[in-house]
Amino acid sequence: MLQRKCIKAECTVNETGICLDGHANPEECPNNVSDEDGKFIPDLITTEPNKEVATEKQTLYPLYAGYELGLEEAAEMMRKRYTYIVGVLGESNAGKTCLLISLYLLIGARQLLPRFQFAGSRSLQGFEDRARRLRTWATSGLIESFSERTQLMDPRRPAFLNIAIRDNDADNTYDWLFSDLPGEWTSEAIKRLDATDRLDFIRSADAIIYVVDGTDLEDLTKRHLLVHNTNTAFERIKELLGARLSVPFVVVISKGDKIGMKLPDAAAELTASLSKLGIEHMLTIAAAVSRDERVAKSGEGIDALIRYIVDRDNASAYPRGDVTLSVLNRSYWRGIS
């Protein structure tokens, strides 16, 4: 079905159903047109501070985009506020985005209280659109199932989703920046060392979350290749981390509701691999969005991984200090107090 939209900039008929020009049936308004091109790849919206747009009525100042942050915007935030950069990695369809959506819904519904509290987000619409499958990577394998309203993001540029989380136990608030990357980035990095350049920000990450598809880990025909690839990914990540092997590292076995919330036997191989690499870690199972509440509630396991990251950080178990984030050939010092 063709979508319709109003080409009048200030009209919000798509959100409210109310035509600003007063047409009882919005489709009768001459400004209401059909969108015959259902798929498009918009540029990531970037704000240019102080760039003014003069209209006939008054000047309009640009605001932050509200979907996700690019590398430079993430670096800008890091300069101004206490931040956690969390690299969320894993192969395609492992459940990375689902995990982040689950965190967003949990915290929004007060389900991480009393300890963790929502304190803001510059990615509100980004989370909302992802939850509705309205915003995803152009290389997503599930593209056929998306609606014509789905916005396809440029897979060449990393994105960060932001949630500010207040830790009531520690009486502080941090801005969390979770990377949102196409699964192909992980897959390519597994195959080729030079593909790890895209994951350069991992060198400065405050935490790593690696998501492994629990159902594939259970599946006899898939588990061996998955374990092999995942262990290879761990080695690549170790190279990126360098001396920072004590950075909080969480392996999340996803889709736990489909495997009875029990760790597959093959998970032990992942733990062994990480131990052999000298990477301290937590391995946990999660049901980000549960299909069977009798097996697991939606969001089960998310609280534990947030606690692990925060508690490890509070214990300062890994070297902090001057860390350089290389962004497009520019370096930013991130002094951590």
Next chain:
Amino acid sequence: MTNSVSKPPTMRVLIVGGPDAGKTNYIGRLWLATEDGKSALSRNGLPSDLSYLSGVYDSILKGSFAPRTSIDQPATIEIPFRITGDSQNIGCLEIPDCRGETWLTISKMREWPSGWDAYIEDMCACLLFVRIASPSFQPSLDWVTVESLFRGLPCNSPTQTPTQVHLVDWLQIITSRIDVRKKTDIKVRIGIVITAWDRVPSEQSTIDPREYLRANYPLLDQYIDACSERYEVEVFGVSSFGGDFENQPGYSNEFLTTGPQKCGYTVYMNSRGFTKREDVTLPVAWCLGFQLL
């Protein structure tokens, strides 16, 4: 807020809220309340342009809700006021465009009208409106819907942004403009006005309005609590007319018979607990620094 010589100081209050949040009806009722001499704020003369306000109170005085604010209405409302009982404390209340569509446009286009920077200069006070049982209310996603979406199943998924997400976004936008203008020492006063309080179930009508917010707008509630260093917050329940002209049969007649000036109230919590006052000007008065008793 004292004025010793010429022009009264201008006090600006941003009215924030989407369509059907009750803003326009509140403004109209506010104007009428400033005439009764009993409310915290009293009128101190007439604004130069009464056309917008007259379009609103015209309906109210006939026992009807005010019509939707049209795009042709003036962008700023001015009400000369004084604190009742204190003729030295006067000012001019200035309220910019309160069309809900304007705020949705700001969310959608990610652009801030430069003229509104005047509202975040020396002080910043906002009234954030949410309306009980608003036809425009958009619920947050629930797990069942998200699970269906991820499975690619057809479902009646609300595609529009949840109301509380908009509310948090708007507050963040206001804060970001304050930061851009380097006014970070400003503590923003946010009065949250839950309108149509008369539609709260009778067994809940004496609950703390903040509890209502907590239960129905958990994202917003957490946000304003977590950001207590930036915001000073008060939550009000307001019934602009004491009842519902459309959903309460016969209430329109009751309103007109009782007298418009005698209908309407504000509820809030103070040191003594739940308080109900027949004074709809209290949220604005609080924004202007009036102490709630």
